[in-house]
Amino acid sequence: MARYIFITGGVVSSLGKGLASAALGALLQARGFTVRLRKLDPYLNVDPGTMSPFEHGEVFVTDDGAETDLDLGHYERFTGVAARRTDSVSSGRIYSNVLEKERRGEYLGKTIQVIPHVTNEIKDFLAIGEDEVDFMLCEIGGTVGDIEGLPFFEAIRQFTHERPRGQCILMHLTLLPYLAASGELKTKPTQHSVKELQSIGLAPDVLVCRSEHPIPEKERAKIALFCNVRPDAVIPAYDLKTIYEAPLAYHRAGLDRAVLDAFRISPAPRPDLSKWEDVMDRLDNAEGRVNIAVVGKYTQLEDAYKSIAEALTHGGMANRVRVRADWVDSEKLEGEGAHLLDGYHGIIVPGGFGERGTEGMIAAAKYAREKDVPYLGICLGMQMAVIEAARNLADMPDAGS
Structure with missing residues (x-):
């Protein structure tokens, strides 16, 4: 049965959850594990196929014909695992499935509600193919606090609670803004983002903190203290010259080690990063x-x-x-x-x-x-x-x- 890693974001959107998920998948593969990556989008469109590219970027088409979020393209490019239609779902698709079941009488006349019917549908989606891989990485679109994302967060809370202890962890991406006037990185937005997660029954095991400036050790310790995570699970994520540097950068920052520690996988297989070193050599020495x-x-x-x-x-x-x-x-x-x-x-x-x-x-x-x-x-x-x-x-x- 797969171990689950849920990836969420806070403070602002477009932090790079998709890239972080793809890079983590590549790092787990480098250690000999099998992975599959999934995207859960809170918008009410059934899929992005009819959305303007100006709204949501490109539509990534999977081998089996599904029109999905562009993050699935990142997943494929970083892991080589071909995405399937069961790797992408939106609120629109979830609600459509629930309403179709209600019309067919599958709920036997019950009152249809977000809990348990919508959340059960999300959990059923999460469980598809769980026996096929070692790790299932599930990215939740949007940011914590968005009203449309609440059914997904509640489904994750239930899913984690129903699984054996230690089978699911939560990785949360936040932003550490830099105030030039005071010359400071501010941790308060990250603290509030984690507090928002905790208010709905979720607690991050790993924090990935995006920053344009180096994060001092005392700030990492402060984040760990106030967000209730281990200091070595506060992972800095800096801007890179190319997205293909992300696996090596996240490995240097200790992301894969923090994730495996959260699952109590120790000692873990040593990673073989030669493929990514070759990628960077080709980019740097064209x-x-x-x-x-x-x-x-x-x-x-x-x-x-x-x-x-x-x-x-x-x-x-x-x-x-x-x-x-x-x-x-x-x-x-x-x-x-x-x-x-x-x-x-x-x-x-x-x-x-x-x-x-x-x-x-x-x-x-x-x-x-x-x-x-x-x-x-x-x-x-x-x-x-x-x-x-x-x-x-x-x-x-x-x-x-």
Whole structure:
């Protein structure tokens, strides 16, 4: 039966819970354990498939066809474990399942409530595939204190209480803000975040503290004292030059050791981090450089094309070259704007929806064909290349979609 690690966040959103989860999964793998990572999102959309990329970044599609949160892409890239539709769920999906069961009469006329019916549905989701791996890492979207996240936190409390002692731990990410005027890192937001968790019956076993400045030892001791965690379980997390440094950085900070100590796994297998050392060597000691233009409709938000950006990084690693990706708004290429693509070694046109910006994508495809620049069209980008060829090579000037 799997051991469970629940990953939550506090103080502010976008702290990097997904990256921390993925890095921890990679570190546990490096010690010889098997892992699976899951994401529980509190929003009421059934899945992110119909959400604008400006709202939630890209939609990551799993091998079995589920449209999921982009964090599942991080999980795959760091662990190599292919995500499944059972690795992502939202409040919308949970409520939809509960209401479908109620319509079918499965609750035998009972009054349907958040507790126990919604929380039971969440717990059933958590238990899927629990016999397949050594560790199940479950990330809760949003921050503690968000009203929409309360059913998930309550389900975790129940789930942990119902399991044998020592089978579940909680890892909480917070922010230590720096006040330049006083030259201080402030621990009070972290204390309040942990207090919020404790008020709903949860207590963190490991605290990961994001900071732009070094965390003095006395501040770590203070956090440990007031948040009721062991001092060596207060893990500093600093900004990195690349996300692929995260496994090594978290290992140096003692994250995997703190997690295994919380499970009382001692002595633990020694980690083999040679793969991640090789990754950093390839990034730090690149032997060349290529410039790629990514021509898209949602370039204002880089997360809209997260998998493409990371695929370029991976391609660069494999070939020991540094890849610079520039995000080019396709609308700017319409008319006489194709000259903006001068100097690039390759052009990528990714997917999108709707008519806006498509003429610029067609212009990019024409530029690539005429200038003999490598072109990769993905989904809509491929369709625009077909339209460009139809218009300019097959004498179909009115070709469109």
